[in-house]
Amino acid sequence: MQRTPGGGPRGHANARADLLQGETHQMGQSDYWLRKAQTGRVTRRRFVGGITAAGAGAASLSLVGCGDDDDDDAAEPTSAPGGTTTAASPTTAPAVVDGGVYTGVWLGGTQFDSVDPHRGQRDEVGWLSSYVLNKIVRFSNPDTGDLEGDLAEKWETADSQTFTFAVRKDVKWQNTPITNGRQLTAQDLKWHIERQAAGKLLDGSAPSFRFKSDWTGVKVETPDDYTLKLTLPAPNGSFLTRLSAFFANVPNREATEKFEGAHGTLTEEAMPGTNAFTLKQWRTGKDIILQKNPGHFRKDQPHIDGMVNPWGLFEDPNAYRLAFEQKQVDAWSSPDPSVTKSVIDANKDNMTESLTGVANTVLLHLNVHKQFKDPRLVKAMNMAVDRRQRIQAFHQGLGQVSGPVTWLQEGFAVKPEDLIKRPGFRTDRAIEMKEARELWAAGGGPALGDIDIRIPDTWLGPYPDTNQVVKKMFNDALGVSQFTSTKCTYNEDIIPNLAKGEYPNWMAWTNSVNSPDPRIDLYTSFHSKGSQNWSRVNNPELDTLLENARVTSDLAKARELVLKAQDILLENGMYGAINLYNYISRSAFWNYVNANVKVQASAGKPAAGYNLFAGHLAAKNLSFNPKSPAYTDSVKNRKF
Amino acid sequence: MTQTQQPAALPAAGYTDFRRRRSVGSTLRRAGALARRNKLGAVGVILVLLILFVAIFSPLIKRYDDTESFQTANPDFNPTANPFEIAANPGLASPYILDRWESPLGSDHWLGTDQFGRDIYSRIVVGARLAVLIGVGASLIAVISGSIVGLVSGYFGGKIDLVIQRFVDAIQAFPGLVLLMLIVSIMDRPSLTLMIVALGFLGFATSVRIVRSSVLGVSQAAFVEAARSYGATDIRIMLQHVLPNILAPILVVFSISIGAYILAEASLSFLGLGPADKTTWGKMVNAGRVALDLHPWESVISGAAITLAVLGFNLAGDAIRDELDPRLRGR
Numbered sequence: 001m002q003r004t005p006g007g008g009p010r011g012h013a014n015a016r017a018d019l020l021q022g023e024t025h026q027m028g029q030s031d032y033w034l035r036k037a038q039t040g041r042v043t044r045r046r047f048v049g050g051i052t053a054a055g056a057g058a059a060s061l062s063l064v065g066c067g068d069d070d071d072d073d074a075a076e077p078t079s080a081p082g083g084t085t086t087a088a089s090p091t092t093a094p095a096v097v098d099g100g101v102y103t104g105v106w107l108g109g110t111q112f113d114s115v116d117p118h119r120g121q122r123d124e125v126g127w128l129s130s131y132v133l134n135k136i137v138r139f140s141n142p143d144t145g146d147l148e149g150d151l152a153e154k155w156e157t158a159d160s161q162t163f164t165f166a167v168r169k170d171v172k173w174q175n176t177p178i179t180n181g182r183q184l185t186a187q188d189l190k191w192h193i194e195r196q197a198a199g200k201l202l203d204g205s206a207p208s209f210r211f212k213s214d215w216t217g218v219k220v221e222t223p224d225d226y227t228l229k230l231t232l233p234a235p236n237g238s239f240l241t242r243l244s245a246f247f248a249n250v251p252n253r254e255a256t257e258k259f260e261g262a263h264g265t266l267t268e269e270a271m272p273g274t275n276a277f278t279l280k281q282w283r284t285g286k287d288i289i290l291q292k293n294p295g296h297f298r299k300d301q302p303h304i305d306g307m308v309n310p311w312g313l314f315e316d317p318n319a320y321r322l323a324f325e326q327k328q329v330d331a332w333s334s335p336d337p338s339v340t341k342s343v344i345d346a347n348k349d350n351m352t353e354s355l356t357g358v359a360n361t362v363l364l365h366l367n368v369h370k371q372f373k374d375p376r377l378v379k380a381m382n383m384a385v386d387r388r389q390r391i392q393a394f395h396q397g398l399g400q401v402s403g404p405v406t407w408l409q410e411g412f413a414v415k416p417e418d419l420i421k422r423p424g425f426r427t428d429r430a431i432e433m434k435e436a437r438e439l440w441a442a443g444g445g446p447a448l449g450d451i452d453i454r455i456p457d458t459w460l461g462p463y464p465d466t467n468q469v470v471k472k473m474f475n476d477a478l479g480v481s482q483f484t485s486t487k488c489t490y491n492e493d494i495i496p497n498l499a500k501g502e503y504p505n506w507m508a509w510t511n512s513v514n515s516p517d518p519r520i521d522l523y524t525s526f527h528s529k530g531s532q533n534w535s536r537v538n539n540p541e542l543d544t545l546l547e548n549a550r551v552t553s554d555l556a557k558a559r560e561l562v563l564k565a566q567d568i569l570l571e572n573g574m575y576g577a578i579n580l581y582n583y584i585s586r587s588a589f590w591n592y593v594n595a596n597v598k599v600q601a602s603a604g605k606p607a608a609g610y611n612l613f614a615g616h617l618a619a620k621n622l623s624f625n626p627k628s629p630a631y632t633d634s635v636k637n638r639k640f
Numbered sequence: 641m642t643q644t645q646q647p648a649a650l651p652a653a654g655y656t657d658f659r660r661r662r663s664v665g666s667t668l669r670r671a672g673a674l675a676r677r678n679k680l681g682a683v684g685v686i687l688v689l690l691i692l693f694v695a696i697f698s699p700l701i702k703r704y705d706d707t708e709s710f711q712t713a714n715p716d717f718n719p720t721a722n723p724f725e726i727a728a729n730p731g732l733a734s735p736y737i738l739d740r741w742e743s744p745l746g747s748d749h750w751l752g753t754d755q756f757g758r759d760i761y762s763r764i765v766v767g768a769r770l771a772v773l774i775g776v777g778a779s780l781i782a783v784i785s786g787s788i789v790g791l792v793s794g795y796f797g798g799k800i801d802l803v804i805q806r807f808v809d810a811i812q813a814f815p816g817l818v819l820l821m822l823i824v825s826i827m828d829r830p831s832l833t834l835m836i837v838a839l840g841f842l843g844f845a846t847s848v849r850i851v852r853s854s855v856l857g858v859s860q861a862a863f864v865e866a867a868r869s870y871g872a873t874d875i876r877i878m879l880q881h882v883l884p885n886i887l888a889p890i891l892v893v894f895s896i897s898i899g900a901y902i903l904a905e906a907s908l909s910f911l912g913l914g915p916a917d918k919t920t921w922g923k924m925v926n927a928g929r930v931a932l933d934l935h936p937w938e939s940v941i942s943g944a945a946i947t948l949a950v951l952g953f954n955l956a957g958d959a960i961r962d963e964l965d966p967r968l969r970g971r
Contacts, residue, residue: 388734397730400723416720467916472707486829486916
């Protein structure tokens with residue numbers, strides 16, 4: 001939910017890896033986190049690789065490492081003779097064959113702004129690096145927030161302020177001329193943290209490091225090569241979830257430093273990996289190709305030999321569909337869900353449906369440093385935008401409005417019955433428009449002259465007539481004719497101008513929600529010291545709430561504080577960073593794919609995947625099903 | 641020398657004298673004869689007249705606002721439905737349902753509705769105005785600027801001609817659509833005006849070439865020599881003696897180009913480079929592609945509109961050319 005544009009959504013119509021990355025919505029078991037947050041009670045069940053500490057640490061550990069017994073993870077596939085594996089789960093039990101190349105649009109618009117995961121402002125580099133790099137700890141289920149070890153095989157904390165990680169001893173960097181296949185040690189993790197905290201390059205310059213505020217004041221110690229000790233400046237109840245976010249990947253120091261001066265140029269050499277896949281090709285204008293990493297420390301992963309993300313399909317829905325129908329890609333989603341449904345219905349024996357909550361919140365971002373300096377204008381715009389009509393127009397009703405905390409993070413979100421009473425979310429459009437017009441007039445809106453609400457080009461690919469729709473919506477709602485709408489790009493018009501406060505007014509996807517716990521993102525976006533506080537919000541009351549919410553390990557208290565913070569944000573039209581909604585993507589996939597979803601499709605029921613990014617689980621979950629009649633030679637023999 | 645001493649511009653053999661006046665009845669009779677002689681041309685003229693009529697009177701004949709989304713109240717709306725319920729029943733999410741993808745021949749929407757529930761007929765009508773505006777505007781820019789430069793180039797010759805022609809060569813060396821995309825995409829906000837100017841710039845080179853070659857022929861004519869011998873200035877000769885005698889090819893270029901510009905604009909709009917917040921036929925073709933097999937009408941109808949407009953202007957242009965060029969007349 002950070003207010004930095006995220007480019008194409010990972011989860012939009014692209015089945016990308018809706019299947020692969022787990023964007024399919026988990027229908028019916030989503031209240032896990034809600035219950036945890038509302039009660040503050042968490043049942044310790046199992047703590048994957050973690051060493052729990054007694055006393056004060058128990059509560060914080062429970063936040064991040066545990067879950068109720070009723071939400072067991074999908075069973076891990078077990079090896080079987082003959083090069084195949086079979087899943088143990090009695091409900092899913094797909095046939096699995098090792099090998100094969102998965103092809104799909106699993107990285108959105110693939111408009112990378114950097115090869116450096118520390119500096120990229122867009123989500124894409126975080127998504128891609130999640131397949132190639134590892135995190136210190138990771139989500140075993142991103143929707144619930146359950147954790148497991150990644151580079152750290154276990155960890156402990158006594159007070160949510162001091163964390164000690166035992167680093168795995170079997171992790172080696174991909175063998176390239178830059179890394180020579182050396183061992184990963186705690187020193188790599190120390191550099192990873194300290195570089196971001198310092199926010200400086202080797203030449204002394206200090207460009208924007210996206211997550212700098214996460215690391216400011218963190219003391220890093222490495223008592224030995226395989227122990228990492230972190231001491232935070234204050235307790236942080238959601239620290240481990242931040243370590244698990246899709247962007248928190250640990251890059252190779254030598255490669256990152258070598259390409260510091262050319263971080264905007266894509267090359268596979270810039271990102272030698274440790275994870276289940278390595279980059280075979282990462283060049284502008286070409287397909288992105290991942291291949292199996294034979295040296296990966298999880299010896300039974302990945303099942304597949306590689307993955308291909310074809311270049312350019314995201315922006316061309318028809319070419320994308322054609323590629324899917326010809327099995328050139330394994331999953332697909334039309335911007336129009338009814339089209340996807342019709343294709344699935346016509347191929348019931350060979351295709352499966354998947355429904356996915358899209359984590360890239362659709363955002364209206366107003367420049368409060370220029371035209372929208374007057375808070376009344378921001379509030380007016382928050383009411384003028386017709387969220388439900390947008391969901392209807394663009395997603396045919398598949399979606400729900402989102403407040404400052406999205407419905408994907410329901411444990412902390414304002415309840416729908418409360419949200420519909422707030423300005424901007426009310427169902428009576430007449431009231432919304434009346435109040436919006438009054439505020440617009442009082443704030444001097446008509447004197448602003450032409451107002452351009454710009455739409456990034458990646459959005460216009462699947463939704464080509466958005467400009468006209470948006471222009472009409474604001475002109476009608478505010479009773480004016482001063483709004484217009486033109487095209488822009490994330491990489492040229494928005495991202496480089498955010499820190500300078502010179503970004504345009506724009507509307508489209510923002511960065512994807514990265515955790516069921518929104519506290520750090522709220523801090524980053526709205527605290528006066530947040531590293532992505534583009535609106536330069538400086539509200540002492542809000543600061544205090546966000547600070548207190550961040551440090552507490554009492555989930556019920558955290559929720560209460562976050563709700564109070566949202567009251568302020570809603571009152572102020574979210575200070576110009578106006579969350580609109582999150583939609584649900586309907587995807588089709590050939591049923592020879594065992595997708596990376598929480599629950600595979602079965603008996604006419606659509607697949608249910610992860611709402612939040614789960615690409616790091618693809619190595620475990622993604623495979624081919626040899627029993628599918630659609631599993632033809634053209635798929636079997638697919639090469640890079 | 642006074643004005644009255646100037647010789648009247650003498651019509652050269654084979655050139656049309658545009659200053660001759662005819663009665664209305666005579667014009668109609670002549671038009672009828674032309675239509676009988678050139679049936680395709682007549683079809684073209686009728687299509688052009690139809691498109692011009694629609695374009696000029698679009699505010700009167702469109703049935704609705706072209707951007708208006710039609711919607712129906714939704715009794716199933718449940719504002720507190722959770723996303724899981726909505727996934728199973730999208731009808732819960734909104735207090736109204738858009739009347740999207742309605743089929744043609746309905747009483748409310750003659751040509752159906754698009755994905756946003758907008759009336760396709762009204763959008764076609766409004767799009768016609770834009771198409772004509774762009775086609776005629778760009779053609780005027782191209783022909784007027786090209787005529788001036790071509791006139792100067794052909795009349796003066798020498799180094800001026802050399803420089804102008806090399807410049808024209810440079811423009812023509814680029815593939816038209818690519819150059820157009822380049823011009824439009826480098827602009828931060830491609831507007832309607834920009835698009836017209838860009839299209840006109842693209843057609844400028846062709847106009848220069850055609851006008852220049854006509855000027856080369858006319859400027860050697862005896863009546864031009866005669867004017868020179870009387871001491872007429874270059875500007876006077878160009879405007880009073882040369883220009884009236886090259887109007888025929890200029891008119892042909894103008895009329896034929898309109899169709900090409902409409903097509904070029906449709907191509908740009910189809911590619912997402914057109915005027916972003918305007919209703920254009922090209923954009924409609926593109927928008928309808930998303931659901932082409934289920935709901936083909938938006939793409940088919942807007943595509944047909946483009947085809948008919950381009951066909952009409954081309955046939956009419958051909959007819960004008962045939963009529964004005966005595967060598968082609970009667971073929």
